[in-house]
Amino acid sequence: MAWQIIAMDINRENYDMGRPSIEKAGVAHKIDFREGPALPVLDEMLQNEEMHGSFDFAFVDADKGNYGNYHMRLIDLVKVGGLIAYDNTLWKGSVAHTPEILMSEGMRSGREHMLELNRALAADPRIEIAQIPIADGLTLCRRLS
Numbered sequence: 001m002a003w004q005i006i007a008m009d010i011n012r013e014n015y016d017m018g019r020p021s022i023e024k025a026g027v028a029h030k031i032d033f034r035e036g037p038a039l040p041v042l043d044e045m046l047q048n049e050e051m052h053g054s055f056d057f058a059f060v061d062a063d064k065g066n067y068g069n070y071h072m073r074l075i076d077l078v079k080v081g082g083l084i085a086y087d088n089t090l091w092k093g094s095v096a097h098t099p100e101i102l103m104s105e106g107m108r109s110g111r112e113h114m115l116e117l118n119r120a121l122a123a124d125p126r127i128e129i130a131q132i133p134i135a136d137g138l139t140l141c142r143r144l145s
Contacts, residue, residue: 005031008038038062042073053079061087064113068120071141075126078143084127089114090137 005027009015012035022028034041045051055078060070067086074084089095094103094111095118103111118139121129127141 003030006034006041007031008034008036008041010035010037039066039069039073042070042077045077046073052076055079056082058082058084059087060085064088064091064110064117067113067117071117071120071124075124075143080143080145082143084141084143086117086121086139086141088136089118089131089139090133092136095137 007015012033015033015035019028022031053076055074058074058078060067060074062070071084071086078084088110091110091114092107094101094107095114097103097111114137118131121127121139121141124141126145127143129142130140132138132140
């Protein structure tokens with residue numbers, strides 16, 4: 001089967017910004033863009049049994065409070081041996097700070113979401129993880145079962 005990318009974003013302008021590069025690369029026909037919140041799209045995919053275990057790779061850079069919800073869905077869509085990548089998992093290094101450190105409410109909220117995700121990923125026996133300290137942190141999860 002030929003490869004395909006399913007891209008999701010709540011703002012089509014983000015996709016349109018990259019569209020010239022996509023067209024220049026000659027891969028526009030391989031991208032299925034879906035505008036709107038990702039959770040309903042993932043739920044729709046999960047209703048189709050043929051999609052379970054059909055993805056090689058998923059990349060998540062979305063609303064941080066829903067990373068756990070994305071994981072619950074993606075773990076069923078990504079095949080055994082496939083990867084799920086989560087962006088921003090070090091949250092500007094704040095996950096290493098003590099809670100008493102002075103930071104904005106937005107930073108604190110993001111920190112809490114990332115700590116919660118990191119704990120959940122570390123405890124999930126269906127995956128093995130590697131947290132890479134590049135940029136704002138990238139966590140790779142390889143599905144084991």
